[in-house]
Amino acid sequence: MRLSTRNQLDGTVTAITLGEAMAVVRVRLNGGDEMTSSITRAAADDLGLAEGSAVKVLVKSTEVTLGVE
Numbered sequence: 001m002r003l004s005t006r007n008q009l010d011g012t013v014t015a016i017t018l019g020e021a022m023a024v025v026r027v028r029l030n031g032g033d034e035m036t037s038s039i040t041r042a043a044a045d046d047l048g049l050a051e052g053s054a055v056k057v058l059v060k061s062t063e064v065t066l067g068v069e
Contacts, residue, residue, distance in 0.1 A: 003058065005058045005059070005060045007058065007059035007060065008056055008057070008058055008059075009029050009030075009035070009056070009057040009059070010029070010030045010054070010055075010056055010057075011027040011028055011029040011030060011035070011054075011055055011056075011057055012027065012028050012052060012053065012054055012055070013025060013026070013027055013049055013050065013051055013052065013053040013055055014026045014027065014028045014034070014051060015051060016044065016049055016050070016051065018041055018044070019041065020041070021040065021041055022038055022039070022040060022041060023038070023039055023040070023041045023043070023044035023049075024036060024037075024038050025037045025038075025039060025044065025049060027055055027057055029057065035057055037057070
């Protein structure tokens with residue numbers, strides 16, 4: 001599959017928290033960093049996600065915000 005999204009990061013699912021409608025999925029990227037994605041529970045089920053699943057994280061955003069104290 002070819003995608004127009006340029007920010008494509010390979011990783012492995014480390015945890016999934018299932019709610020009634022949403023799923024929070026933690027992914028350890030190949031470089032060691034972690035990301036969290038909130039997706040619908042139906043999407044998590046359709047993708048067959050489980051701990052240890054290899055995934056590609058796709059990031060498409062028009063804004064990146066940083067904050068410090």
